[in-house]
Amino acid sequence: MTPDKRIIAAVYHLSKDLGKHFKLQDINLQIANGEFVFLVGPSGAGKSTLLRMMYMDDYPASGQVVVGKFVSTRMRRKTIPNLRRKIGIIFQDFRLLEDRTVFENIALAMKVTGTGMGEIKRQMTEILTRVGLYHKRYDYPPALSGGEQQRVAIARAIANRPAVLLADEPTGNLDPAATKNILELLFKINAGGTAVLMATHDIDLVKSFGQRIIYLEEGRIVRDKEMIYVGDIRDRIDQSKVSRRAEMLSDHEITDGGKE
Amino acid sequence: MKFNQFRYIIDESVGMLRRRMAANLIAVVIMGLSLLILAAFLLVTLNISGVIEKTSKETRVFIYLEDGTGEEVSREIYSRGMGIEEVEEVVFISRDEALANFRQALGEESDLLDALEGNPLPDAYRLKLKPGYIRSKVMERIAAQAAEWPGVEEVRYGRKWFERGEKLVRGFYIVDLALGLIVFLSVIFVISNTVRLTILNRRRAIDIMKLVGATNAYIQVPFIIEGALQGMVSSLLAGVLLFTLFQVAGRYIPGLVFIRTDAVSGFVVFCAALGALGSFSAMRRHLKL
Missing domain, CATH: 3.30.70.3040 (Alpha-Beta Plaits)
Incomplete structure (x- = not known):
């Protein structure tokens, strides 16, 4: 099986009431291995809730979520840690342990899987270099800038080489320079083969990148826009489709998103 | 893998105690003082009932x-x-x-x-x-x-005196038992609340650990160890304080007896178990672990 064709994460007919004015309704989406997808919508649209269901911190009332081999309807509480080790998650507020160094924060993700200390140290050099924080490995998060803290969070998220990275407004607390930096880092990680699903309210920020964008409004997917451009190495669609879709600028309801 | 996990859990426990020294000390002092009240109450009861028993034996x-x-x-x-x-x-x-x-x-x-x-x-x-x-x-x-x-x-046989004494003793035991129950419940409340607050304070950290895929054991064991140690140290603190008070009181009141050593060790073990159980159930209830 070529990894490009595999669906790494999918949501089928997901619905859930979340209070009076807030519900997710019949959400369907599929993310292929190595794909980069933006999930865009105003705050309150249900982006965070949808992501939470993908790392199974919450469950749909109906429908199901599939991430790798984990299926929400068959999920047992005990196996949740196994799922979390296979995916990376980052947030607007970084969620770092402030009383531990950068190194310890990142190492935690590997320690919980039982990775030996020697192995952790060996991989750490590479990970820290990738996020550009090798020189700050013994600093504590409060001493770092927002952008740096988010890079620590990203390093922790990718420490176990996840197949998919979920990012919930990762640039929400950052200035434009740091935002650009974080986005570049996410693209770099994606280029390494990790699928990325990034939720943001900022359409302007992401529309220029030419990645697939899923629009979520009031708990519904209103558009799943797939912009295909020449040279996309992870283009899963044959060239005839590409040109046809490029012509239409392919705004379409999600029916075949992520499928061959 | 298993061995590493085990080692990391121990590391986590030690690290947590080291990092949270100040918070732990405060908790230990609060719990120690409430346990002191309970222990002092038990000691007073013990001595009074000792006197009662001795007196009635001489009848x-x-x-x-x-x-x-x-x-x-x-x-x-x-x-x-x-x-x-x-x-x-x-x-x-x-x-x-x-x-x-x-x-x-x-x-x-x-x-x-x-x-x-x-x-x-x-x-x-x-x-x-x-x-x-x-x-x-x-x-x-x-x-x-x-x-x-x-x-x-x-x-x-000193009938009047004896009957009055008997009533007094019965009254004393009823009041003592009621007071003891109140003191005991308050102490349990103070301790469980202290433990609960400790855990809620660490909610963020616990959520982060869950996020990166830590198992329940990985998250819970350090807290359970911490709870047990808090219980143990605070009961020892209560014991030391009570013994000091006992020594001072002994100068003024002759014939006082201290709580038996095996009862003291039992008390320490009980408090350690209470601390561990408190941590465990607080995590169960408040963090849905």
Whole structure:
């Protein structure tokens, strides 16, 4: 099986009431291995809730979520840690342990899987270099800038080489320079083969990148826009489709998103 | 893999204790002081009930013989006395002995007795009851029984005093038990609340650990160890403080006894278990682990 064709994460007919004015309704989406997808919508649209269901911190009332081999309807509480080790998650507020160094924060993700200390140290050099924080490995998060803290969070998220990275407004607390930096880092990680699903309210920020964008409004997917451009190495669609879709600028309801 | 996990859990526990030294100390002091109240209460109860027991053990029933009772009748009274089930010991006190005792009891005033013509005191038997039978009902029955025997002039056991004392003791135990229950519940409340706050303070950290895929054991064990240590250290603190208080009080009140060593160790173990259980259930309830 070529990894490009595999669906790494999918949501089928997901619905859930979340209070009076807030519900997710019949959400369907599929993310292929190595794909980069933006999930865009105003705050309150249900982006965070949808992501939470993908790392199974919450469950749909109906429908199901599939991430790798984990299926929400068959999920047992005990196996949740196994799922979390296979995916990376980052947030607007970084969620770092402030009383531990950068190194310890990142190492935690590997320690919980039982990775030996020697192995952790060996991989750490590479990970820290990738996020550009090798020189700050013994600093504590409060001493770092927002952008740096988010890079620590990203390093922790990718420490176990996840197949998919979920990012919930990762640039929400950052200035434009740091935002650009974080986005570049996410693209770099994606280029390494990790699928990325990034939720943001900022359409302007992401529309220029030419990645697939899923629009979520009031708990519904209103558009799943797939912009295909020449040279996309992870283009899963044959060239005839590409040109046809490029012509239409392919705004379409999600029916075949992520499928061959 | 297993070994690494185990090692990291121990690392986590040690790291957590080191990092949270200040918070732990505060918790230990709060818990230690509330345990001190409970332990002090137990110590006071222990000493008062000790005095009560000792006093009631010294209670005797006295059978006074008629003047000029012959040896045969007297011996008969002795064997009847010994025949009573609740009686442990029967001792004969001759009138001369009684007078000597009286003289001794009067001390410096004993020359008052010189004014007496002869010895006005009768011969007597002193009945000691078996422990557990020292109750006014039993003594009343024995007294009524013995009063009927030939050669017996009077039976006395300090009835009024004893009945009043008995009521007082019963009242004391009821109040003591009620107070003890309140103190105990308050201490449990203080401790469980302290533990709960400790855990809620760490909610963010726990959520982060869950996020990166830490198992429940990985998250919980350090907290359970911390809870057990808090319980242990705070009960030891309470013990040391109480012992200090005990030493000071001992200078003013003679005959005080301290809680037995095995009870103290039991208390420490109990508090450690309480701390561990508190951590565990707080995580269960508040963090849905």
